[in-house]
Amino acid sequence: MTEPIIIAEQISKSYGRKQAIDHLSLTIEKGSVTGILGGNGAGKSTFFRMITGLVRPDSGRLTVLGEEPGWRTNSQIAYLPDRARWYGNYTAEQTFDWGSNILPGFEKSEALRLAELMNLPLDLKTEGMSKGQEARLMLILCIARSVPLIVLDEPFSGIDGSSRERIIEALIDAISEKEQTLLISTHEIYEVEGLMDDVVFLKDGAVQLTGNAEKLRTEYGSIYDLSKKMGD
Numbered sequence: 001m002t003e004p005i006i007i008a009e010q011i012s013k014s015y016g017r018k019q020a021i022d023h024l025s026l027t028i029e030k031g032s033v034t035g036i037l038g039g040n041g042a043g044k045s046t047f048f049r050m051i052t053g054l055v056r057p058d059s060g061r062l063t064v065l066g067e068e069p070g071w072r073t074n075s076q077i078a079y080l081p082d083r084a085r086w087y088g089n090y091t092a093e094q095t096f097d098w099g100s101n102i103l104p105g106f107e108k109s110e111a112l113r114l115a116e117l118m119n120l121p122l123d124l125k126t127e128g129m130s131k132g133q134e135a136r137l138m139l140i141l142c143i144a145r146s147v148p149l150i151v152l153d154e155p156f157s158g159i160d161g162s163s164r165e166r167i168i169e170a171l172i173d174a175i176s177e178k179e180q181t182l183l184i185s186t187h188e189i190y191e192v193e194g195l196m197d198d199v200v201f202l203k204d205g206a207v208q209l210t211g212n213a214e215k216l217r218t219e220y221g222s223i224y225d226l227s228k229k230m231g232d
């Protein structure tokens, strides 16, 4: 029996004359890995910001973990924003200590294990990190948390193609044991598609197509091929 963790009912959001989200209705099932896909400006990041309460819908109703998004739901969400920046100049290990003190559900031992899997040096300070190393650190801060919902907005941007596979394996490894729900937006569909149970294509702030990834693959060959058809 499936149970929804996110229910969006006809939600809309405009920035001035730009309609970023347009009467979007969508249900995300508990325990699923859902790829939120779509071209630039489709509304992916805005939808994620709504889930984390950073942006409120102008109209419609959004329910996350059984209630309206806010500080109570946010303690149960690990969110990687699209333009994540780490401002302090700390080593990865010091950052994990900070995470243990601040982030609900953060497990330092899991973070250390993931850092090894992802080849992230522990003694390097953030100012000396490459873009890809910083991206790994931000990702680990999210996926080393035992929280019901993980929301990753473009987690692989800045990570080179040859490292991505290893990082995606670490991600699968991190979430497979836990009953977590994962939402992930990405333009790297080819590498990530094996991870997805469900797929949502957004266009102009509304659902263009949604479905079970396996079923869509039977019909279209691959989610990557489908995304080409959808014009991503």
Ligand SMILES: Nc1ncnc2c1ncn2[C@@H]1O[C@H](COP(=O)(O)OP(=O)(O)OP(=O)(O)O)[C@@H](O)[C@H]1O
Pocket (backbone or CB within 6 Å): 015, 018, 019, 020, 038, 039, 040, 041, 042, 043, 044, 045, 046, 047, 082
């Ligand atoms: N704070 C803002 N102020 C004005 N317009 C905004 C703002 N945030 C988003 N928009 C607009 O809303 C639309 C949706 O943007 P959003 O960032 O959600 O798209 P996206 O699907 O995440 O795109 P990308 O793949 O390029 O990251 C775009 O047209 C964008 O310009």
